[in-house]
Amino acid sequence: MSYNALIRSIKNGNEFNSLFPIPKDKKVRLGKGDTHTSIELIIKWSLKHNNEVKLVATKLLKSSLSETCFSIHDFLFNHFQYKADGEAQLLRSPAYAWKYRYDGIDCKSYSIIASCILLQLGFKHYIRKIKQPMFAPESFTHVYVIVPVDQNTGSLKQGYYTIDGTLPTTQEPNYIETKDFFMDKLSHIGLNGATQPLNGFSFADVKTAFNSPISCWGGSAFSGSQANAEGEKIGAYFENLLNNINVAVRNQNLQLLQDTFLKYEGILFTSIKAYERKKSEGWNKCTTDSITRMQSILNFYDKVVHKGLTAWLSQYFTMTPVATKSFNNGQGFEDIDPTFKFTYTDPAIVYLANIYDFKLKQGVTAIPEFEFTPYVEDMANNPSAFDPATFLQGLSTVLVSFNNPNNGNTGTVDENGNLVYDTENTPKTTSNAGAGYLLGGLVLIGLASWGFSKMKDTGKKVATKK
Structure with a gap:
C-alpha cells in the first residue's frame, strides 16, 4: 500500500483545543x-x-x-x-x-x-x-x-x-x-500580534482600471488571457512586498525594511525597462496590447504607489543611499521572479538600484499604516495627477506608536537610529485583529480561471540533513 493511500489513526489532541481560535475562513x-x-x-x-x-x-x-x-x-x-x-x-x-x-x-x-x-x-x-x-x-x-x-x-x-x-x-x-x-523570520520586539499581517491594500480594488479588452485573432506570443493572469500576479507580488514593508516598520526591523524596499525598486524598474525594450521589438497587435497592459499596471506601482511609498517613508525615516545592487532581466529572471512574464531580452536590461540605510527620525511618536486609500484607487486611472501630500493626509490607521502608556513620555532615537525611551517602555501597536489579509480578495477573484495543479505526496526517504 502506498503512503498516499494510508489512513492512520490520529491523536485527539485535547491539550491543543483551547490553543486554536475558532476559524473564520472557509x-x-x-x-x-x-x-x-x-x-x-x-x-x-x-x-x-x-x-x-x-x-x-x-x-x-x-x-x-x-x-x-x-x-x-x-x-x-x-x-x-x-x-x-x-x-x-x-x-x-x-x-x-x-x-x-x-x-x-x-x-x-x-x-x-x-x-x-x-x-x-x-x-x-x-x-x-x-x-x-x-x-x-x-x-x-x-x-x-x-x-x-x-x-x-x-x-x-x-x-x-x-x-x-x-x-x-x-x-x-x-x-x-x-x-x-x-x-524570513519576522522580528519580535514584545508587541502583541507583532507578526500579524495588515490589510491596507488590494490589487483587486484597482485592477478594473487596467481591464481594457485585448483582442487576439490569429494567435499571439503573449495573449490577452495570459495578460489578465500576469496582471493578477504582479498585483499579488507587490502587495506581498508592501505588506512586508508595513510589518518591518511596525516592528522597527530596519534590515527587513532595507531589503524589501530594495527589492520593490529593483524588480519594478527592471521590469518597466524590460517591457519598454520588449515592446520596441515589434509584435502583432495582441501581443503589443498585452505588453501595454503590463506597462499600465507597473506604471501604477511606479507613479502612484512608489511615489506615495517614498513620501511616506521619507516623512518618518532618513533614507541614506549606502550602496547599489544590480538587477537585470537576463536568462533566469523569470525563474527568480516568475511574476513577470515575457520580460526576457538579449542583451539584458540592467538597472542599478540604491540600497538605503533607514533611520527613524527624531521626534516621531506615531506612524500610520501605508495603505491603498480611496485616493490611491482614484489615481489608478490618472497616475500623472497623483499628489503625495494629498495621499499622506488620507492615512489615518495607526501602524505603530511610541507613546509611554504610563506617563506619556515619548520615544526618541539615538545617532544610530535605535529607539531610546525616557523611561522603561515598549512601542505599542494598533492592529486590525479581525481584518482579512490582502490575499483574501485576490485569491477569490480570478483563481478559478488560473487554477493549480494537483500535488501528491510520496513516502520516499533520505537523510534529515543535507
Whole structure:
C-alpha cells in the first residue's frame, strides 16, 4: 500500500483545543494550474494566518532548533489526518485545519501550518517543492518545509531539518529537482500580534482600471488571457512586498525594511525597462496590447504607489543611499521572479538600484499604516495627477506608536537610529485583529480561471540533513 493511500489513526489532541481560535475562513478552492502559483499562495496564507498558532507555537518550542523542528513534525503527523486533495486543490488555515483535522489535509496545508509556527517562533525557513522520481517526474508534485541549521544567514550549506507532515519520520523524500522559497523570520520586539499581517491594500480594488479588452485573432506570443493572469500576479507580488514593508516598520526591523524596499525598486524598474525594450521589438497587435497592459499596471506601482511609498517613508525615516545592487532581466529572471512574464531580452536590461540605510527620525511618536486609500484607487486611472501630500493626509490607521502608556513620555532615537525611551517602555501597536489579509480578495477573484495543479505526496526517504 502506498503512503498516499494510508489512513492512520490520529491523536485527539485535547491539550491543543483551547490553543486554536475558532476559524473564520472557509476552505479556499484553488482548482487547476501550476505549482509555482500554489507556492505563492501557501506563502501568502502563512503570512495571513500565522497569528492563529501563537499559543501552539509556544507549546512546541524546545531548547534547541533541532528539537523544535522534531516537535513541530510530531505535532503535524500525529494530530492531522492525511488525505490527498482531489481535483479541487485546497488551502486551509491552521485553525480551520485543526477543526477538521479528522477529515484530512494534504502537503500544502501541512506546509502552511509548519510555516505559520516557524514564523511565530522567528525561525528562517524555506517552502520547498520537488519533482519526484517515481511520480510524474516532469512536474513538481510535492511541497514541504525545510529549516536551515544556519539561522544567521539562512544558508543551507550547514544542513537543514525537514518538516513534512505527510511522513512518519523527519527524513526527506527522494527528489530529482527542488525549488526553494525563502521565508524570513519576522522580528519580535514584545508587541502583541507583532507578526500579524495588515490589510491596507488590494490589487483587486484597482485592477478594473487596467481591464481594457485585448483582442487576439490569429494567435499571439503573449495573449490577452495570459495578460489578465500576469496582471493578477504582479498585483499579488507587490502587495506581498508592501505588506512586508508595513510589518518591518511596525516592528522597527530596519534590515527587513532595507531589503524589501530594495527589492520593490529593483524588480519594478527592471521590469518597466524590460517591457519598454520588449515592446520596441515589434509584435502583432495582441501581443503589443498585452505588453501595454503590463506597462499600465507597473506604471501604477511606479507613479502612484512608489511615489506615495517614498513620501511616506521619507516623512518618518532618513533614507541614506549606502550602496547599489544590480538587477537585470537576463536568462533566469523569470525563474527568480516568475511574476513577470515575457520580460526576457538579449542583451539584458540592467538597472542599478540604491540600497538605503533607514533611520527613524527624531521626534516621531506615531506612524500610520501605508495603505491603498480611496485616493490611491482614484489615481489608478490618472497616475500623472497623483499628489503625495494629498495621499499622506488620507492615512489615518495607526501602524505603530511610541507613546509611554504610563506617563506619556515619548520615544526618541539615538545617532544610530535605535529607539531610546525616557523611561522603561515598549512601542505599542494598533492592529486590525479581525481584518482579512490582502490575499483574501485576490485569491477569490480570478483563481478559478488560473487554477493549480494537483500535488501528491510520496513516502520516499533520505537523510534529515543535507
